[in-house]
Amino acid sequence: MMTTAEKALDQAQGPRHALDEPLIEKRTDAYFVRTREIAQHFGDSRVTYAVFIRRPVVAACGLALRWLHNVAEQQGFEVECQEVYPEGTWVGAGEPLFYLTGSLAALAPLETLLLQKLGPVCVAAHNAYQMAMALSQVPFLAMDARHCAGYEMQEQMAYAASVGSRAAQREGATGFVGNANDATAGFFGLDHGLGTMPHALIGYAGSTLRAAEMYAEMYPDQPLSVLVDYFGREVSDALEVCRHFPERAEAGEVSVRLDTHGGRFLEGLDPQTSYAVLERYAPGTIRRYRSEKELRYLVGTGVSAAAIWRMREALNEAGFPKVKIVASSGFSVSKCVAMHDADTPIDMVGTGSFLPDSWSETYATADIVAYDGHPRVKIGREFLLTKLQERQVL
Structure with a gap:
């Protein structure tokens, strides 16, 4: 029986996503179409591609390969795929993710679209893995959809978070427990997206309590x-809600989500008091050298380590130790590392910051390394032949 995640993958890249040949031709680079036409005219060749990325990643090739096999089935050709790294494993810079063998005329027009579905996903999976490992005991919620360029990217990024998360879970981390929309919830083994309220609901209600x-x-x-940050009264509004729902607060059914804007401090904090908070709860964290970015994460504006510690302090002092704190706003790999350094009391992180930050790092590449069984590759990529021969693909 397929798992929920496998069903989601099957649904995400099912036959309806296997584009027909005319549409692929419009979306691919023209020189690949011309390569197909030349090969058809002068005689086709059985080729082997090595597909790789120039930076370290976590292998998250499922969507791309499912699409490729669907296209092959729809267009009536065969392709052999040898995955070098299992899904969810670490891959070094330049290491081939997989080898593809088949007709040059059939595969050439697919290179553009295949690589689009590969590089960003593997980089995002690597980021999700690093974040989950940095805060290994904290559950994460993927809130990336609003930052994606359309549904296809949304699907890719949710899949990436699930793959990177499972890699971290194999090493003992809690990882991503869900995402914020129904369409891709299946990648996390769920039927529905998670989450409660946006800022718009607070504005509509007129108060946080309402x-x-x-x-x-x-x-x-x-x-x-x-x-609790809409009115800039994070501590006051959080306590008001807890006092209104004391039974639920005592049962651990209430969480306060901090999403304080990076242009101001949490209620009651400033630079001096932020330092004092960390000295009370994480002494020594800011005594050693810190970069400007690290200091911002620790004692700066927005959702800093000091802000989270101050909220935990206020809740505990008011008699609500079981109320949880959900932290969001810019939780990237580096911010998660800083939060770990300060032993920050986070109960859940909501983040979309596992999305690749530098898009040039996501560029995947495919090189043909053999023609009709004869090894041949452009100068500078000979290392792909070494890997090819080690794995006896030919």
């Missing part, structure tokens, strides 16, 4: 996670 009341009335059986 928004919490509305949500609790509409969804009484669901845990209550409340955004």
Whole structure:
């Protein structure tokens, strides 16, 4: 029986996504189409491609390969794929992810679209893995969809988070437990997306407490996670909500989500008090050298380590030690590392920052390394032949 994630992959890149030949021709680079026409005219060749990325990644090739096999089935040709690295394993810079063998005329027009579905996914999976390992005991929620350029990227990034997360889970991390929309929830073994309220609901309700009341009335059986930064009264509004729902707070069914804007400090904090908070709860964290970026994560504006520690302090002092803290806003790999250094009391991270930051790092490449069984590759890529011969693909 297929797992939920396997079903989601099957649905995501099913036959409806296997583009027909005319549409592929319009979307691919013209020189690949011309290569196909030349090969058809002068005689086809059985070729082997090595597909790789120039930076370290986590292998997340499932969507790309599922698409390729669907196209092959729809267009009536065969392709052999030898995966060098299992899905979810670390891959060094320049290491071939997989080898493809088949007709040059059939495969040449597919290179552009295949690489589009590969590089960004592998880099995002690597980022998700690194984040999950940095905060290994903290569950993550993928909130990337709003930052994606359309549904295809949304699908790719959700898949990447699930693959990177499972890699971290194999090493003992909690990883990503879900995402924020139904369409890609299956990659995380769920039927529905997770999440409670956006800032728009707070504005609609007119107060943080009223928004919490509305949500609790509409969804009484669901845990209550409340955004508390809308009015710049994170601590005050969080405590007001907890005092209104004391039984739920005591049962651990209430969470406060910090999403404080990077242009201001959490309520009651400034640079001096932020340093003091960390000295109380994570002494020594800021005594050694820190870069400007690290200091911002630790004691700066927005959702800093000091801000989270201050919220935990206020909740505990008010008698709400079981109320959870959800942290969001810019939780990248480097921010997660800083939070770990400060032993920050985070109960969940909501993030879209596993998306690749530098798009040039996502460029995947495919080189033909053999023609009709004879090794041949352009100068500078001879290392691909070595790997080819080691794995006896030919």
